[in-house]
Amino acid sequence: xxxxxxxxxxxxxxxxxxxxxxxxxxxxxxxxxxxxxxxxxxxxxxxxxxxxxxxxxxxxxxxxxxxxxxxxxxxxxxxxxxxxxxxxxxxxxxxxxxxxxxxxxxxxxxxxxxxxxxxxxxxxxxxxxxxxxxxxxxxxxxxxxxxxxxxxxxxxxxxxxxxxxxxxxxxxxxxxxxxxxxxxxxxxxxxxxxxxxxxxxxxxxxxxxxxxxxxxxxxxxxxxxxxxxxxxxxxxxxxxxxxxxxxxxxxxxxxxxxxxxxxxxxxxxxxxxxxxxxxxxxxxxxxxxxxxxxxxxxxxxxxxxxxxxxxxxxxxxxxxxxxxxxxxxxxxxxxxxxxxxxxxxxxxxxxxxxxxxxxxxxxxxxxxxxxxxxxxxxxxxxx
Amino acid sequence: xxxxxxxxxxxxxxxxxxxxxxxxxxxxxxxxxxxxxxxxxxxxxxxxxxxxxxxxxxxxxxxxxxxxxxxxxxxxxxxxxxxxxx
Numbered sequence: 001x002x003x004x005x006x007x008x009x010x011x012x013x014x015x016x017x018x019x020x021x022x023x024x025x026x027x028x029x030x031x032x033x034x035x036x037x038x039x040x041x042x043x044x045x046x047x048x049x050x051x052x053x054x055x056x057x058x059x060x061x062x063x064x065x066x067x068x069x070x071x072x073x074x075x076x077x078x079x080x081x082x083x084x085x086x087x088x089x090x091x092x093x094x095x096x097x098x099x100x101x102x103x104x105x106x107x108x109x110x111x112x113x114x115x116x117x118x119x120x121x122x123x124x125x126x127x128x129x130x131x132x133x134x135x136x137x138x139x140x141x142x143x144x145x146x147x148x149x150x151x152x153x154x155x156x157x158x159x160x161x162x163x164x165x166x167x168x169x170x171x172x173x174x175x176x177x178x179x180x181x182x183x184x185x186x187x188x189x190x191x192x193x194x195x196x197x198x199x200x201x202x203x204x205x206x207x208x209x210x211x212x213x214x215x216x217x218x219x220x221x222x223x224x225x226x227x228x229x230x231x232x233x234x235x236x237x238x239x240x241x242x243x244x245x246x247x248x249x250x251x252x253x254x255x256x257x258x259x260x261x262x263x264x265x266x267x268x269x270x271x272x273x274x275x276x277x278x279x280x281x282x283x284x285x286x287x288x289x290x291x292x293x294x295x296x297x298x299x300x301x302x303x304x305x306x307x308x309x310x311x312x313x314x315x316x317x318x319x320x321x322x323x324x325x326x327x328x329x330x331x332x333x334x335x336x337x338x339x340x341x342x343x344x345x346x347x348x349x350x351x352x353x354x355x356x357x358x359x360x361x362x363x364x365x366x367x368x369x370x371x372x373x374x375x376x377x378x379x380x381x382x383x
Numbered sequence: 384x385x386x387x388x389x390x391x392x393x394x395x396x397x398x399x400x401x402x403x404x405x406x407x408x409x410x411x412x413x414x415x416x417x418x419x420x421x422x423x424x425x426x427x428x429x430x431x432x433x434x435x436x437x438x439x440x441x442x443x444x445x446x447x448x449x450x451x452x453x454x455x456x457x458x459x460x461x462x463x464x465x466x467x468x469x
Contacts (some may be wrong), residue, residue, distance in 0.1 A: 090430050098431075099430070
């Protein structure tokens with residue numbers, strides 16, 4: 001177990017949307033937020049991430065409806081931007097063969113603290129990429145992009161999310177840069193203990209849609225996997241089919257979502273782990289019934305928190321509309337800061353940004369009328 | 384020949400709407416453009432050297448199906464962003 005002190009600097013919320021990116025810079029008390037944006041107006045920004053190793057470098061995964069995918073990079077907290085020289089792209093295949101094409105970079109993860117300038121990226125269709133120069137140039141990473149077994153597990157476009165199958169939730173063990181995880185929608189959760197040379201699936205205990213075979217990795221659809229910073233042997237997962245916890249060295253996920261209220265269920269996209277308490281995690285449940293509306297059950301939005309590693313869950317809806325609020329929150333669009341009490345933040349597909357300075361006990365709308373929100377990150381700035 | 388640049392790509396060309404460039408095929412012209420304006424090509428051509436789904440390239444009045452299309456010095460090349468909806 002690792003003990004962390006609460007963060008002392010200010011927080012910037014990094015918002016990626018279907019029409020550009022915004023930064024909301026908080027005051028020291030996290031009460032007021034100064035808007036900075038739009039950046040890349042008109043670009044689809046799937047992820048905007050601050051490098052926690054220098055707290056200055058921002059990477060944005062972007063494309064437009066017509067233009068191909070790229071990565072923009074800022075080394076001055078968004079004042080100026082430069083485009084990556086070589087964005088993530090699959091290798092060119094010989095004439096006559098059908099090669100894959102990156103539609104968009106979906107996920108960005110900074111590398112280990114001891115590996116400055118290393119970043120990982122996950123794409124749609126599923127691909128894993130790495131940069132060793134701070135995001136300037138990218139190359140396919142590991143053998144999985146072309147591995148026949150992995151290509152089978154990745155399935156087809158029909159097995160993925162509506163705007164394309166994705167590789168996401170790239171996680172670097174804070175104790176060991178050669179210990180990595182990633183997840184695929186669809187295609188399961190995977191682990192490497194050799195720096196990415198090889199990966200192996202960890203899907204035991206995870207449910208799949210009724211009628212499908214849980215032994216087939218392709219059918220597993222993890223939506224979001226998070227590692228607990230204070231106990232890197234614990235992971236939480238929001239899946240297409242439930243909420244799970246994994247305590248290593250076990251390789252079997254436990255469906256802790258079964259302890260959620262039955263009327264709410266345990267379906268959703270995001271998963272948030274507490275920065276200092278591995279027993280605490282948050283989810284944003286959405287309706288997974290009938291035709292899978294994926295909106296707040298009953299039109300009554302709420303966050304749910306567990307403080308005992310999933311044995312029980314508590315509703316947190318103070319400040320939210322009490323009815324007729326049909327919110328959807330995407331997998332990258334909910335996060336926590338590292339302050340005390342923990343700040344929680346999420347963005348809806350209807351363009352509202354919400355925050356809590358009290359670990360979810362009370363909520364305030366921080367911004368309205370943004371475009372469809374794809375991602376929210378809480379960046380800890382220098383004190 | 385002259386390459387006509389659509390507005391979404393003019394951030395690469397210092398807002399120039401037309402660029403004069405030499406080359407005997409579309410591939411050559413786009414390669415030269417990319418050297419002059421780094422990053423330009425990948426936004427409209429995939430890593431498999433195909434024209435992206437929502438991009439069209441016309442040489443004079445003919446749509447170019449691929450990058451092997453031969454070009455003459457007086458040709459007009461139009462890059463069109465073809466996408467509807469919001």
